[in-house]
Amino acid sequence: MGSDQKQVEVSYDVSNEFFRLWLDEAMFYTSAVYESADQSLEAAQRNKMRILCDFAGVDATSRVLDIGCGWGAAIEYVAREHASKAIHGVTLSRAQMDEINRRAIPGVEAMVQDFRTYQPTEKYSSIISICMIDHLCSPAEARQGKAIDIYREYFKRAWEMSTPGAKFGLQAILRNRVPRDKHDLTETYWVTHEIFPGGLNPRLEELITAVNPYWEVVEVHTRRDDYRRTTHEWRRRLRANEAKIRSEFGDQVYVDYDRYLSCCVNNFEKHYSSLAQLRLHRIDQ
Amino acid sequence: MADTSNLLALFREVVEEVDKKKLPDVTEKSVIADLGIDSLSTMQIIGELENRLDIMIPDDQLVKLETVGDLLAVVERCAAKKG
Numbered sequence: 001m002g003s004d005q006k007q008v009e010v011s012y013d014v015s016n017e018f019f020r021l022w023l024d025e026a027m028f029y030t031s032a033v034y035e036s037a038d039q040s041l042e043a044a045q046r047n048k049m050r051i052l053c054d055f056a057g058v059d060a061t062s063r064v065l066d067i068g069c070g071w072g073a074a075i076e077y078v079a080r081e082h083a084s085k086a087i088h089g090v091t092l093s094r095a096q097m098d099e100i101n102r103r104a105i106p107g108v109e110a111m112v113q114d115f116r117t118y119q120p121t122e123k124y125s126s127i128i129s130i131c132m133i134d135h136l137c138s139p140a141e142a143r144q145g146k147a148i149d150i151y152r153e154y155f156k157r158a159w160e161m162s163t164p165g166a167k168f169g170l171q172a173i174l175r176n177r178v179p180r181d182k183h184d185l186t187e188t189y190w191v192t193h194e195i196f197p198g199g200l201n202p203r204l205e206e207l208i209t210a211v212n213p214y215w216e217v218v219e220v221h222t223r224r225d226d227y228r229r230t231t232h233e234w235r236r237r238l239r240a241n242e243a244k245i246r247s248e249f250g251d252q253v254y255v256d257y258d259r260y261l262s263c264c265v266n267n268f269e270k271h272y273s274s275l276a277q278l279r280l281h282r283i284d285q
Numbered sequence: 286m287a288d289t290s291n292l293l294a295l296f297r298e299v300v301e302e303v304d305k306k307k308l309p310d311v312t313e314k315s316v317i318a319d320l321g322i323d324s325l326s327t328m329q330i331i332g333e334l335e336n337r338l339d340i341m342i343p344d345d346q347l348v349k350l351e352t353v354g355d356l357l358a359v360v361e362r363c364a365a366k367k368g
Contacts, residue, residue, distance in 0.1 A: 145348060178344055180332020185325050203345070 016071065016099045018249050022237040022257075026073040027099070030131040030171060031227035031275045041233045044226070048171075049077040055169030055219070055279035056126040058082050065089070065124040065161060067115045068132025072100035075108045078128075083107065086122070090115050116153075120161055127158050127168040133207075134173050135199040139192060142200050151202060151210035159214035159282060168215055168280035173227070175201040176274050179267075187263040188272065195260045204276055211280060219279035227275040228268035235261035292357045299333045313354030320353075331356070338364050 032044030069089025089110040
């Protein structure tokens with residue numbers, strides 16, 4: 001169901017050094033939120049984190065869990081900006097875990113672990129999850145009508161791992177409309193199978209349905225153009241490093257990632273995809 | 286608005302244009318996959334039907350489309366709402 005460990009490693013384990021060449025300095029591999037036309041990717045990524053930490057109610061007293069913590073950029077932000085009491089992250093990628101270990105962030109604990117089987121010794125008051133939900137439901141499962149049940153199980157697990165009164169800052173890529181154009185269909189199909197195998201972005205209405213009965217949707221923002229701008233900037237940086245990438249990681253890696261990022265820019269431009277940020281409050285029994 | 290038999294004829298015409306397939310024996314009960322039409326071609330066919338009928342079909346109505354009749358029923362509903 002969704003992306004298994006091998007599929008996650010296809011998506012994230014090309015090489016940490018490769019991703020470092022075109023992501024921002026903290027290595028957020030998710031959309032930034034821009035506040036102005038001339039804002040840098042780095043500043044926009046910090047802005048994204050400020051918003052999600054606000055949604056999740058993060059402060060110095062919080063116990064924070066990042067579900068799908070990537071290379072540790074979000075938990076590093078929480079450690080630096082809030083120095084929260086506990087800051088934990090789970091990822092399925094061993095390469096990402098290596099990077100988190102390399103960073104040796106004070107106060108942060110991360111593990112290679114499937115969140116579905118993660119049993120924390122103490123529950124969390126703040127949950128952050130950035131575009132991890134996009135890995136949970138496969139295209140085949142969505143066609144079988146299983147998406148909402150799968151997403152509901154994710155929200156249920158987050159509820160089980162949280163304390164009464166907990167807050168949840170969720171970010172998810174959305175699928176808005178399947179392309180009808182042959183070229184756009186082919187490219188989207190290729191990205192879904194070659195770059196992010198096993199996963200399918202949720203629809204906004206699926207998320208809104210699936211949070212019940214565990215979380216209240218307090219606030220929703222869609223940020224389609226922010227992700228268009230983020231992927232456009234990633235592609236600009238990738239292209240700026242073309243020679244280095246071709247020589248160190250091979251021609252095919254460069255060609256594939258240029259194709260993937262071009263597909264992303266196009267899909268956000270044409271409303272095939274979007275991005276949502278949700279402020280969720282735990283519904284206590 | 287086009288009735289179901291007209292839609293079936295339109296479907297045949299669109300499949301021939303998009304997928305280069307002639308389907309003389311297709312009926313509403315025909316299973317789309319059995320006609321050799323894959324999911325990518327199905328979406329292109331839906332797109333062309335939308336263009337020809339000047340409609341936009343919401344994606345949530347495109348799940349569990351098994352037969353040609355399933356697809357044409359969705360198209361017909363959308364076209365009817367357009368008036």
